[in-house]
Amino acid sequence: MGEEQKRTEPPNSRNCPSPSTTGEEDLRRLIDEIESLITLSHTVRVFSVKWQVIRKKLKELSAYLVSAETTHPNQNQNHHHRPLDDAIAVITNTVRECRDLASRCISVAYSGKLLMQSDLDKVISKLDYAVKGIAAIYSTSGVVTGELALVVLKPNLGSTREDMRFYVKDLWTRLKIGDTQLKIQALVSLNEVIAEDERYVKIVVEIGDFVIHLANCLDSTDLIIQEECAFAIAVISGFDCYKGVLIVSGVIGPLIRVVEKGSLKAKEYAIRSLEKLTENGDNAWALSAHGGVTALLNLCSKDEVDVELIGPSCLVLRNLVGVEEIKRFMIEGEAISTCIKLIKGRDELAQIGAAEFLQCMSSGDENVRQLVIKEGGIRALGRIFDPKSDFSFKSRESALKAIENLCYSSVEYVNMLINYGFMDHLLYFLRKGDISIQELAFKSACRLCVTSEEARKAMGDGGFMAEFVKFLEAKSYEIREMAAEALSIIVAVPRNRKKFANDDHNIGLILQLVDPKEGNSGNFKFLLSIVLSLSSCNHARRKIAHSGYVKNIEKLADAGVSDAKKIVRKLSANRFRNMLNGIWHS
Known part of the structure; x- marks a missing residue:
């Protein structure tokens, strides 16, 4: 009789639900017990930090169990899920043990603090094990559907690395074995955390084959999966230390296939990734080997393409210019005319994007410069910088940089710019532009004045000297020094000196600013150079001699400053000649 009783007794009878109840009822009862315990825990006034951890674990368990409740096997008799039933039994015992500890803490009915702390640590470990165990149940039986998957809650801010890693591994499992809907959910959750916290990116990279799987999913026929994977790779590519992992994982080929055939969003993310990856010139060949150069050039040259893809594509191509063979291939592919x-x-x-691409293509390459000019590139760029146009500051800035790169190193090309009216555009923005465009024009004009004698003459005739004088009193020391240097170069041209001296204010201000106290500054040296050049002009020399600030020059000469001594000698020689002329004619 005893043996018969043993055979009919179910195993682990102490941990299993009563035969009179269903698994669904036990699950509901457990959820209610957990919610009740969470409420009770708020009344505990001792060991508050440990009870906060316990509450967090209980809330995670509750979320898992509520998610499982609607898909419990009792709702589908053909579906067996014994591991979940066993987990419910174990968790029920842990929850009851936790309730007992809560009651003892509330009534302060424990023998010692150290012993209670030990008991709380033990129950925290049990709850943590339960959380991880129930979340992993679904990963043991092949492809999982969204209906059966338990949801692992996203870790809170300040969570441990272990919690974060557990969450990422859960997402990794879903991505590997889930159906389409579950894969999408996993990718969306993944992208949410890696976009918020770079620590998740590191964990993703560390988990074996995760990045490889993301790369493979770029070829998915489901556009949402493709887009989400492209976004994840774009985020990872933003970290220099992980670019090598992406390359080794083989992302280049799939990214280029996305550029060719993917959705608009996926293409945007793919191009962003390629731009980051090709910042390292060593990866240029990998892109070229997979047909990426042709794909990007085709994208830029098609009229029907989405325009938002063109600028980023040009930036990828710009990164490839450093490889001479690829650069020549792009030129043969009519990249210049396309730009x-x-x-x-x-x-x-x-x-x-096109202006920056042209700028890189032509840098240090006279043949490319000639091709750009032949194709009308200078005129096109000049049109963007024309005040009569309504282009944005960023467009004008990129156009101006390209113009400088293309033309400022050649007297011939500078003369071409002058003939196109470029000087007038610069002068307009110097006088009437807002602060940002005015500074841009000012710095470009300073660079222009060193290019050629013709440019300096044109600037003197055009009225640039008066504008540079205004910048001598700018708040920025850098601007003041640049203005002084530019003026010293322009007034070195004899015909510009007399024009400069025609305005009494100009000479007076220069002499006033030549302060002996600033004798070691670059600004001071350029101002003194201006006065030295002007002292070679009779008209200007007389105004210098009669200025109330000429004493500044005399003090510097007495202090042994070379240029100041030269100026004083010229002024003295002029006075001596005037005396002789007076005696001769008397």
């Missing part, structure tokens, strides 16, 4: 066409268009990002 000029984009510059003539109206899309800002496309203009900026």
